[in-house]
Amino acid sequence: MVWLKGALKLIPLILAAVQAVERMSSKKGKDKQDEAVILVGDLVPLIEASVGRDVVDNEKVQSAIRKVIDAIVALQNVAADVKARRA
Numbered sequence: 377m378v379w380l381k382g383a384l385k386l387i388p389l390i391l392a393a394v395q396a397v398e399r400m401s402s403k404k405g406k407d408k409q410d411e412a413v414i415l416v417g418d419l420v421p422l423i424e425a426s427v428g429r430d431v432v433d434n435e436k437v438q439s440a441i442r443k444v445i446d447a448i449v450a451l452q453n454v455a456a457d458v459k460a461r462r463a
Contacts, residue, residue, distance in 0.1 A: 381426075381427070383437075383440075385423050385426065386416065386420070386423060386441065386444075387444065389416050389419045389420065389423070390412070390416050390441060390444050390445060390448065391448055392415075392419075393412040393413075393415035393416045393419070393445075394412050394445055394448045394449065394452075396412075396415060397411045397412045397415065398452075409442060409445050409446075412445050413438065413441055413442060413445070416441055
């Protein structure tokens, strides 16, 4: 259960990484996602310290981070579409 608490702490970090990459990067698609994953990886030592284990180097965790990034971007795209329709 401790690991789940640590994993849930990743979500705000992933959101912040996605927002930073969206603002600063001219890259597209997977290259942009790779940048966000790197940013999350740079921030995760704080999370790892709180749960007492290495989670970033785990392949399944990397995959989950990428899926969360995809979900965040999909929600941002839907929100932008709704906003554009209202304009």
